[in-house]
Amino acid sequence: MMWCLRRQSPSHYFLSFLCGMGKFRAVLTVHVWEGINLASKDSNGLSDPYCVVSVIPTSKPSKAKTKVKKETLNPTWQEVFNFKLEHWESSVLKIECLDWDRFGSPDFMGQFSIPVADIEGELIDSYFTLLPRDGKNDAVSGKIRIQAHVKVTEQAEKGGKPLVYSDTIDKERYKSLDAPHIERQEALFQLIQCEKKYQQDLHHIIADYYSPLKSILSAGALEYLFQNIEEIARTSTRFLQALQERQKENDFVIMKIGDVVEPFIKQFKCYIPYCTNHNLISERLQSLMQATPELSSFFTEDKDASALEVALKLPKKRLLRYQAQLGAYLNTLPGEHVDKESLPLVIDQLQNLIAEINNQVREKEFVISVQHLYRSLEKAGQHSLMTNAQDKTRFVESITKVTILQDDLNTPAIAILFEDSIVFIKQNKKEPISVLHQFGLLSATFTDLPDCIEYQHSMKLKTSEVTLRIEMPTAQSKVHWLAAAEHYQQALLYENMMLQSRGLDEEAEGVLEQAHTLIEQYGQLLPIEYVNTLEEMLNYICDQRSEQEQTRENIAQVNEQLHSLNDRAHQLNKAEAHANLTNSGSTIGYLAVNSATATGSAIKHGVDSFMKRPSNLFASFAGSSKEEIYQTSKF
Structure with missing residues (x-):
């Protein structure tokens, strides 16, 4: 079967073929369930809430509203909306909650956004924290529960149906296969079809953007934006050829695939330098357009910058799809199949490759975040936050966007964990940085909170003056913070004990008195496990003295x-x-x-x-x- 590209604007070429396949589309289904503990906006202490559901950016209006629920802070909507998307990879789902007023404009009650790419491949069902608008001091509280799912489809240009495995094989031979065998062949067919589409996209990135821009950008600037896209395209071509050769060996009935995929895992390492920078594509493209007027002129309505931005993010998505598709094929295999032994090792190697990429991405994002934080604090005159009492730069362990849930308000903040303290700052585009809270680590107690309707991925931070509930972005980030805080608290506690007891005669009564003083000084502020540690050390000293x-x-x-x-x-x-x-x-x-x-x-x-x-x-x-x-x- 001959595959070729339907010639039209680059923003429409993705995954389009003359054989009947249409534009790459997706259907986003959003089910707005309910809200809990919403903010009061009316004089009676209640609100009349409704939600506005929208998808941005989009070429057509994509907005819907729920019904208004009168006089309640815990509304139930249970309404479903469907959105047809062309470039779903770069789209964002936005939910706004508003208070209906009979006279005047509605009052803002909070909002949240989810990249559609984060929804693809799974059903999201969760309560999302409502946040204020950027640069606004909106009083918002509560959460909204939604379900969301993306179904990616390939529609025919003229009403035809998507190509399936049965369209490529002799009908009589197809009828001779049992149901489990057909299921395996369908899984492998999808793997090959996706590789075909992916390869065509890579070739058109090179033909429509990379090659023409060689006359506009320097070699360094070209590599800065496209990385090793040509090497990735060559790897995809070789991989597709190997798959197609195996497909032809037995008249489109593939008996095994592990021995074909395994040699390419090492070649897939070419994705590492590319994917570790894919999250910087938008920033890099914008900086090059500002520095090079010819580049801005290169992009037109038929060849826009957003289409290139979407295309350059495809390699990492494809790498993740390999893992999912090979896993789906593995699940169809009987226990005695030859691929049962080799394929799990291949998938493990893919997982390790993806984990290495994610680790490098996190390290780069962390470095960029610290650099940005230093510049912002310097500009706001808050540089002292980054230095300790000896005027030495504090070590930054982690920077994370969090939500502080306090006094029935949701306050977005940036949490900075130093080796000796924790700081919560508020930052937006229209206002300078402001410090919300700052605590010494030895004055704070951290408690892991189980997930519930009101909060998820949360922990409690308690000092002698205040108690905060901190909602982290993910469960993994919460685990990291709790472990890091405990580590630094133990280090500080040990350091303080050494300072308190340094230079004292070990046989003197002063050693025991100093140990008792430490327990009295920190016992009320520290978790019980640290008090127990101090008491164990004191008992050890007493035993030694005895x-x-x-x-x-x-x-x-x-x-x-x-x-x-x-x-x-x-x-x-x-x-x-x-x-x-x-x-x-x-x-x-x-x-x-x-x-x-x-x-x-x-x-x-x-x-x-x-x-x-x-x-x-x-x-x-x-x-x-x-x-x-x-x-x-x-x-």
Whole structure:
């Protein structure tokens, strides 16, 4: 079958083919369920809320309204709206909540937005926090529950139906396949069809944008915008050829695919440098257009910049689609199939590749966020927030957009976690940065909150003066913040203990007093686990001190025994000397002297042996009672 592109403006060429396939379209279905704890806008303490649902940008009006629910802060709408989209990848779903007034314009009650690309591939069903308008101090509160789903379709130009697997194979052969086999072939057919569409898009990016812009942009500027798009296109071409060759081997019935896909995983690493910069495409394109007037003139109504922006984001989406489509195929395989062994390893390698890209993207976004924060704080005269008491730059652990839920108000903020403090600032385009809250980490307690209707991905921050409920953007960001805060709190606690006890005699009572002081000083402000840690350290110090006192007692006892034994040895030596001097040679005297000499030598040998054992005795006495020591030292 021959595939070629329907020639028209680049903003309409995506995934269009002469064989009957039409423009790339999607249907966005939005189900507006209900609102909870909305803001009061009327004198009776209630509101008359309704929602405006819109999709932007779009070439046609895409806006709908729910019915007005009178005198309530917890309305139930349960209304469904469908939007047909052409360029859904760059579209944004926006929900506004308004208070209806019989006379005058409606009052704003909050809004939120969701990129349509984040909805594609899954059903979203969640409560979304209402936020004020950018640059406005709107008093908003509450959440709205919506369900949203995107169905991507390929419509025919003239009412034809999308191409399916059964259209490409002999009818009799198709009938001979059982249902599970057809399901597997359909999954592989979709993989190949998507690769065909993707390859055509890449080729037209190069033909309509990359090649013509070589005469306008420098080589550096061209790489700055397009990265290694040519290498990615060549990889896609080779991958498609390998898939098509396998498809032809058995008359469009593919028996296995793992051995075809596996060699390309290493080649897919060419996506890493491209995808780690894909989120900067809009910013880079705008900066190049400002710096190069010829580039602005290059874009026309038939070749607009937004179409290029959408196209340049396709490679990362395709990489994610590989994982999904291979996973769908794997789920259709019977237990004994040969791909059951090789394909999970391939999918794992793809996941690792995507994880590496995401890590690099987060690192770059973090660096850019810190740089932007420094510039903004400097411009607003708030540079002191970035330095500590020693005028050294604070280490920034994380910067995250959050929502502070306090006093029935939803306040969007930027949360900055330093190694010694946490700061919440408010920033918008029309006003300078303002500090909402600033706490030392050792004065704050963080508590993980389970998800519920009123809040999700949230944690409680408590100090002696204020309690805040902080809603994080994702569950992963909440876990990271809680772990990082705990780590830095422990580090600060240890550092403070070292400063408090530095230079003190370990045997002095001051060590114990300082430890008690630390517990009294921080015990009311810190979580119970930190107080327990302090008490464990204090008990350890007390145990060490008790062992030292016991050792001193042991040493004193040993010294006392040694003095006694020295006295006895001295007495025996005197007796031996006296016996030698009085030796008369008589039988009785001889016997007496020999007896005395033998006795004295034996005692002296025993004393000398004992005198060589003090270190061994000291080791054996450690932890023994006085009675045990006395029994050990007796002859």
